[in-house]
Amino acid sequence: MFKPELNGQPVVVLSNNDGCVIARSEEAKAFGIKMGDPEFLVRDLIKTYDIKVFSSNYVLYGDMSGRVMSNLARWFPKLDVYSIDEAFGLLDGVTNLDTYIPKVRESVVLNTGIPVSIGVAPSKTLAKLANKLAKKNGGTLVLDTDDKISKAVKDYPVEDLWGVGRQYLKKFKELNIETVGQLREMPEMWFKQHMTIMGQRMWNELWGRSAINIDDAPVTRKGVSVSRSFRNYIEDADVLSEALTMYASRLGEKLRKEKLCCLYLQVFLYTNVHREDHPQHYPSQTHKLVIASNNTHDLVKIATKVSRMLFKPGIKYRKAGVIATGLIPENELQYNIFDEHDGGEKDGISKAIDTINLAYGRGTIRMASEGYEKSWKLRHEYLSKGYTTRWNDIIKVK
DNA sequence: TCTGGGGTCCTAGGACCC
């Protein structure tokens, strides 16, 4: 949208640390670049065909996503935002689907500049399938009769079905099941035996009986995590605790933004799983807080302490992270009669830090233990601009 | 000599999603 000259060009977007290809234009796919390919393995292809490369820019994508979702919400009585680029909408009471759905699509494209596709069906699983087929059908597809559904699933490859990953696919292939049409003919008991309750749901969904509800109530989340790969290996406990300081600080910011406190903080370390010649070590430990917290001081103290306990000398660490669970609203804290509480002093400091960082940019005020050199910091060499979120990057219209 | 039945909660690990 912001670089229209790239329309029709091969373009790829890289994961964090510029590690893997995570999005490709049709033109880039045609040159044989696959989802998840490591950048360094396709570097020659990129050069040969002059493929345009971008680092991920989640702030920009998140903002554009919000625009699309709020436009969609005008057309559905219930909208369940499933991911950054997908939503399920309820169409109860809409009768003229064949004219309504193309109208929704045109409206979103017109108002946001983002092309979307819409699939309609009696269950989420079939709607996902319809959506995929819609991409080659002008952007919309309505499966509102048993006959249309049977035709749609007949040749649809099982590996593209929602809920089918590597392991389930292996089972299907052993039985020579190639298409969703074949899969759906298996008895219900077979689904239950081989795929437990998930399979039973899938079976119902495939026959047009909705088994996965549309939920527009904001669900209370179960966990919040921050993890990153390092730019270079870390072999030093002090450097490792610098990284954990930053991750725990970010985690605190995220929790405070959602007004949540955590009762458990899990810390984990990883070595490079792709290197068989490196000794592998992937320890993890969960720390239970006496009083749930979301202030940076508490979280950093725990994260760095645990990371030093987990660390083993002589190991090349590649990645680390922190996970907060046992989440409770920050205004429903359970104090403890036997433990001292600072009366919220540290919480006040964290709030002040948030205010300053919001005004002057993330990281303006940070914990000293985050360090200064940061040899582990992310690589982002091909970052696009913050067209919609930074004053300096906003496009000029002449 | 012979030792029940029905639960909950927690954690680790596996499978899946985008």
Place this chain on the structure above:
DNA sequence: TCTGGGGTCCTAGGACCC
């Protein structure tokens, strides 16, 4: 030399309860 990050749900097994 270089391989992402953030989630959900389910199951099994252990520890505990009465």
